[in-house]
Amino acid sequence: MKLKKKKSKRTSAKKKSYLLISPMGIVSILLTCLPIIYSFYVSMTEYNLTIPNSFQSIIGLKNYVEALQDKDFLNAVLTTLKIGAPALFFEIILGFGFALILNRKFKGRGLVLALMVTPFMIAPGAAALAWRLLFDSRYGPINHILSQIAGKNIVIDWLGAPNIAFKSLTIIDIWQTTPFVMLIILAGLSSISSDVYEAAKVDGASRFQIFRDITLPLVRPILGVAVLFRTIDIIKMFDMCHALTKGGPAGTTTTLSYYIYKQGLAYSRVGYGAALSFITLLVVSALVAIYISRTMKGGSA
Amino acid sequence: MNRRIQINHKKIFGTIGWYLLIAVILIITLFPIYWVIGTSFKYQRDFMASPPVYFPKEFTLDHYITAFKMWNTWPYILNSVIISLLATVLIVLLSVPAAYSISKYRVGGAKLQAWLIFQRMLPPVVVIIPIYLIFSKLNLLDTYIGMALPYLIFNIPFAIMMLIGFFSDIPPSLQEAAMIDGCTEIQAMRKVVLPLILPGIVVVILFCFVFVWNDMLIALSLSRQNTQTIILLVAASMQQLTGTYFGMAAAMASFAIIPIFIITLVMQKHLVRGMTMGGVKG
Incomplete structure (x- = not known):
């Protein structure tokens, strides 16, 4: 009798828990699973929004074969790396430096951190305009400041020159995302107890030794998280390209996300765009799998 | 006694240097945001000036009004x-x-x-x-x-x-x-x-x-x-943006930035x- 009651209580709790989560589950299925499955189907067709009935022409993996031979697609991948890799490098170095500087208690720390993070919080689309003004070759302060430093007139076409524009996007990304990397590293640093440092100091360790042998190993897992987050972020990079450079000049700032958008929606080749996005999905899934296996094991980050 | 004063000196200069460092980082971080919001309040002669005007003396709300109208x-x-x-x-x-x-x-x-x-x-x-x-x-x-x-x-x-x-x-x-x-x-x-x-x-x-x-x-x-x-x-305003429209584009971008800035704080x-x-x- 008692046992039965307990059991029914447990099943009712189970029912309740499923009832509470089901609306979110349904939304998840409708808005995520269904579109991904549908996208896979579309990627097997020659679907083009401007060609009637192209939806029905199933061509199998032909879009995927085209993607692998598409030089512009390869270029978009390379551009994404060319913008993202140096950005990530400097973000880690600078983020670590800033975190070490800010890793102490002082008045107004919360405010300083919040102000530092604003570049990461405001819309990239609006930040794009800020940088458009800063980079302006006639009225922009960046050329002016550089001229002052160099002592001669410097006119750099930051957004119009094909060998410079992608570097400008790297600079903007460093400005935007260093604070994010800093905050993550700072969270890692503050989790190290001060006893460890004290003990090392008593043992006569130098500052550099403390950094190399204590700080770095303890922060490393969280650094891995930051790198993974950022890698996926770089794959998502879109707003700056659309607002600031339109992927130009001469396609030198067309990133992966922007290329897929252009093929799929701007040029109406949805079948091909879906194939490109599916390839991207596979790459991202692999990265997420690495992240998940790490966090589930470590549990902390 | 003497030594103690020396140490204090070192500490004070260290702290001042540290505050300066933070100030520099903050200035670089916030400069682009300052620039866009600042431009939205500048007169045309100030945002179309060479060399650029870093600290305008006069401000105007004109760009916000034209942005709306x-x-x-x-x-x-x-x-x-x-x-x-x-x-x-x-x-x-x-x-x-x-x-x-x-x-x-x-x-x-x-x-x-x-x-x-x-x-x-x-x-x-x-x-x-x-x-x-x-x-x-x-x-x-x-x-x-x-x-x-x-x-x-x-x-x-x-x-x-x-x-x-x-x-x-x-x-x-x-x-x-x-x-x-x-x-x-x-x-x-x-x-x-x-x-x-x-x-x-x-x-x-x-x-x-x-x-x-x-x-x-x-x-x-x-x-x-x-x-x-x-x-x-804002993105649309940036297509073929010429100097004369800087103020208005900046005003529109400020609408997108300021609420988020406040929320962040x-x-x-x-x-x-x-x-x-x-x-x-x-």
Whole structure:
């Protein structure tokens, strides 16, 4: 009798828990699973929004074969790396430096951190305009400041020159995302107890030794998280390209996300765009799998 | 005695140097934002000056007025507010019960957690093509609800993970005590848990609002004339932008920046948690 009651209580709790989560589950299925499955189907067709009935022409993996031979697609991948890799490098170095500087208690720390993070919080689309003004070759302060430093007139076409524009996007990304990397590293640093440092100091360790042998190993897992987050972020990079450079000049700032958008929606080749996005999905899934296996094991980050 | 003074000197200079360093970092970080907001208040002779005017002596509201009158900025701002609020309300309504269920009953376990992370990390460009096709069949393009729904994909997992963190801060004994006192689970939830979780919900609301407000790709893909957001207007204003329009474009960008700037300052304490989806406590 008692046992039965307990059991029914447990099943009712189970029912309740499923009832509470089901609306979110349904939304998840409708808005995520269904579109991904549908996208896979579309990627097997020659679907083009401007060609009637192209939806029905199933061509199998032909879009995927085209993607692998598409030089512009390869270029978009390379551009994404060319913008993202140096950005990530400097973000880690600078983020670590800033975190070490800010890793102490002082008045107004919360405010300083919040102000530092604003570049990461405001819309990239609006930040794009800020940088458009800063980079302006006639009225922009960046050329002016550089001229002052160099002592001669410097006119750099930051957004119009094909060998410079992608570097400008790297600079903007460093400005935007260093604070994010800093905050993550700072969270890692503050989790190290001060006893460890004290003990090392008593043992006569130098500052550099403390950094190399204590700080770095303890922060490393969280650094891995930051790198993974950022890698996926770089794959998502879109707003700056659309607002600031339109992927130009001469396609030198067309990133992966922007290329897929252009093929799929701007040029109406949805079948091909879906194939490109599916390839991207596979790459991202692999990265997420690495992240998940790490966090589930470590549990902390 | 002498030595002691020396040490103090070193310390004082160290501290001053440290403050200077922070000031320099802050100035570089905030300069682009200062520049765009500053330009929105400058007279044309100041923003079209060479060398540039760093500290204008006079300010004007003209660009805001022309932004409203000539470029009809108001509907874009309204669209941004409506879409962001609509999406945020839906996110919270779906996430709070789900997060409660996960943190109390461990529904779904590790698999569900993994799925949520996956859904959170998904690049929008991966789902935007099928969503565009489906929404055009359902006549959801260029509607508020159609614009709000795709944001649920990335923000519900975010909200759930944040809320699980906040739920786990509440000792379970509190709710149990309420239930021993004769409350039903729903009553206990409403009277004990919900008030305690409310600040957490506010943080989630603010973050989701920021994420939706800032988006460009989804808004660009799914809107036509009726539901364009302020971000799209700023992006459009940048096509073939000439010097004379700098002030007005800056005014429109300031509308997109200033609310988010304020929210960021309000949320100081929760930034780390939010940026890492509740994974790292700040």
